[in-house]
Amino acid sequence: HMKERIILHIDVNNAFLSWSAVDMLNNGSKIDIRTRYAIIAGNEKERKGIVLAKSNPCKKKGVQTAEPIFQARKKCPYLEIYPPNYKIYKYYSNEMYKYLLNYTDIIERYSIDECFLDYTDLVLLFGDPIKTAYKIKEDIKNKFGFTVNIGIGNNKLCAKMASDFEKPDKVHTLFTNEIKNKMWPLPVSDLFMIGKSSSKKLNELGILTIKDLATIDSSYLYKYFKNRAIQMIESANGIDNSKVEYEYTDPKSISSSTSFAYNYKTKEEIYPILLELSKEITIKLKNKKMYTSNVSIWIKYTDFTKISKQTTLNNPTDEINDIYNNSIKLFNSIWNEEPIRALCVAISNFSKTNAVQLNLFNNNISKQKTIKHDEKLDKIVDELNNKYKGIITYANKIKKEGHYEQRNN
Numbered sequence: 437h438m439k440e441r442i443i444l445h446i447d448v449n450n451a452f453l454s455w456s457a458v459d460m461l462n463n464g465s466k467i468d469i470r471t472r473y474a475i476i477a478g479n480e481k482e483r484k485g486i487v488l489a490k491s492n493p494c495k496k497k498g499v500q501t502a503e504p505i506f507q508a509r510k511k512c513p514y515l516e517i518y519p520p521n522y523k524i525y526k527y528y529s530n531e532m533y534k535y536l537l538n539y540t541d542i543i544e545r546y547s548i549d550e551c552f553l554d555y556t557d558l559v560l561l562f563g564d565p566i567k568t569a570y571k572i573k574e575d576i577k578n579k580f581g582f583t584v585n586i587g588i589g590n591n592k593l594c595a596k597m598a599s600d601f602e603k604p605d606k607v608h609t610l611f612t613n614e615i616k617n618k619m620w621p622l623p624v625s626d627l628f629m630i631g632k633s634s635s636k637k638l639n640e641l642g643i644l645t646i647k648d649l650a651t652i653d654s655s656y657l658y659k660y661f662k663n664r665a666i667q668m669i670e671s672a673n674g675i676d677n678s679k680v681e682y683e684y685t686d687p688k689s690i691s692s693s694t695s696f697a698y699n700y701k702t703k704e705e706i707y708p709i710l711l712e713l714s715k716e717i718t719i720k721l722k723n724k725k726m727y728t729s730n731v732s733i734w735i736k737y738t739d740f741t742k743i744s745k746q747t748t749l750n751n752p753t754d755e756i757n758d759i760y761n762n763s764i765k766l767f768n769s770i771w772n773e774e775p776i777r778a779l780c781v782a783i784s785n786f787s788k789t790n791a792v793q794l795n796l797f798n799n800n801i802s803k804q805k806t807i808k809h810d811e812k813l814d815k816i817v818d819e820l821n822n823k824y825k826g827i828i829t830y831a832n833k834i835k836k837e838g839h840y841e842q843r844n845n
Contacts, residue, residue, distance in 0.1 A: 440612075442555040442565050443680065445587040445595035446536065446572065448528075449604035451549030452476045452489035452697075454582040455528045456518055461581065473497070474516045477505050488520055488698075522697060525549075529695075531580055536572070544680045545695045546740075547777055550599075552592050554680040569607045577605070592740060593676035594619075596628050615674040620647035627671055629739050634661070634668075646672050678740040683780075690728075692716040693780030699738055700776045710767060713781040714760040721783065727752035730785040731762040735771060736778040745770045752790045759783060 448454060453476050457469045469491060476489040485505040497512045509515050529548045536543055539562065542554040555565050562568045569586040576584050583605040587598025590612045597619060598610035610618055625635035627646050637660060643649050650672035657665040670676070683693065692713040700706050710733075721728060732746030745766050749758065763781045 439556065440590050442559065443589055443592050443595040444553040444555050444565065444569060444572075445546075445589075445592070445599040446532070446551045446553065446576075447585045447587070447596075447599040448532070448549040449583045449585060450489055450491075451582075452520055452525060453491055455525050456521060458528070458581040459521070459524045469516065469518060472516055473512050473514050474518060475499065475505075475508060476520050477508075477517050479519060520697070525697065528580060528582070532576060532584075535576065535579065539568075539572075542680055542682045544682055545778070547695050548697050552595065552680045554682075555588075566607065566609065573605065573607060589674075591674070591676040592678055592680065593628055593671060594674050597626075597674075600626070610674070612674060616647075619674060620645060620650060620672075622646050624649050624672075627668075629671065630668065637661075676740075681736070681740075681742050688786075689782050689784035690717055690720045690724075691780055691782035692720075693734075693778060695778040696776070701773075706767070706776065706779070707764065709779055710763045710781060711760050713779065714756055714763055717781060717783055718754065718756040718759055721754050721786075724786070726786040726788060727754050727790040728759070728783040728786055729753075730783060731759055731766065732782045732784070733763050733766045733770075734780045734782075735767070735776055738775050738777050743770050748785070752785075752787050754790065 450470075453470060453474065456476055461468060471493070472491060473493050474491045475487050475494055477487050478485060487499060487501055487503050487505065487508050490499045490501060490508075494508070494512055494515070499508045499511055499515075505515075505517065525548055529545075533543065533545060533551065536551060536553060540553060540555075540558055544552040546552055555562075555568070558568070559565065565588050569588055573584055573586055576582070585599045585601075585603050585605070586607045587595045587600070587610060588607070589595040589598050589610045594610040594612070594615070598608040601608040601610075601618075622645065623635075624630060624638050624643055624646055625632070627635075627649065630638070638644075638649065641660065643652060649668060652669060654665055654669055657669065661668060683691075694709060694713065696709075700709070729749045729752045730746060731749065732744060734742055734744035736742045747762055747766055749762065753759070759781070
């Protein structure tokens with residue numbers, strides 16, 4: 437009999453607004469935007485100026501996340517608007533993660549503001565998970581100045597559902613034996629991974645609560661949801677076997693990964709990130725004065741699933757374009773067009789030389805010239821990047837992604 441798993445889900449309360457508030461206070465601001473009519477919003481020109489986060493006073497006035505700024509203004513005429521600062525969000529996200537590493541490295545950074553932590557083997561070390569969760573919650577508040585909700589369950593699904601119960605600054609449990617009492621009475625739209633359109637369809641079928649879904653006949657549901665039906669019913673019963681996918685780093689590889697601030701759905705959003713990750717890797721590679729002949733990539737979807745693929749190169753390289761182009765090829769061959777939560781690019785199989793097999797017929801002058809030029813350019817970009825940590829980016833690769841640079845520098 438396997439011992440029952442214990443998973444914690446740590447979720448920052450109102451992350452973007454809280455982190456902006458904390459950062460302003462740390463920089464001498466006299467106001468705490470959490471107590472004012474404040475929103476964090478993308479600029480009016482880009483992403484059509486929508487509300488990314490809102491303070492409680494705004495929430496009470498009916499302001500909603502993802503609505504256009506002009507609608508929020510109607511509900512709340514004295515609105516204060518602050519731009520998102522992803523650099524700062526990344527910093528606080530990393531600080532929280534580093535703190536959690538005091539407990540274990542089996543931590544999955546599910547998104548920029550939430551983590552899963554596998555507590556199963558920590559009971560012997562740290563004792564009761566509920567007591568530990570309270571300690572983590574208080575530590576984060578005292579050390580960093582923002583609050584979190586922590587959900588505890590026997591799997592990721594239940595831990596995540598639990599952290600969504602009453603907010604902010606709370607610890608909740610949803611163990612297997614609590615599912616019927618705590619989860620089944622909730623509206624089916626509250627079930628993790630059931631989107632707006634699915635819950636609308638379920639409601640039309642008379643399935644209103646999570647219990648209704650948990651006890652429905654699967655062959656009936658299959659007619660409407662095909663292969664998703666079984667997973668939906670399992671989720672409603674609190675069944676989830678997915679592992680906490682932590683980044684154990686293979687010493688024989690170099691990788692760079694990122695979790696997104698929101699779900700990414702388009703190549704326009706994803707390609708610049710692949711470029712950024714490839715760039716970080718190339719800088720590390722050149723610092724080691726090595727060449728690589730293996731590129732790999734993994735994609736993490738919003739429903740906890742993760743998929744990866746790798747490719748072996750004919751010739752070892754240390755050029756950003758080779759790594760970037762291969763990561764795009766790999767990405768296009770495995771992406772199923774579902775929304776993405778996180779991405780990683782990695783390289784391995786290192787060598788000290790790039791023994792290129794020159795094709796005799798290609799060895800003409802103009803070819804050599806362009807190679808020289810590219811290497812020169814790459815060298816300059818790399819030197820600048822080392823100096824200014826990621827300011828230079830290949831402009832032609834970044835389509836209309838105004839908000840992207842500030843996020844990933």
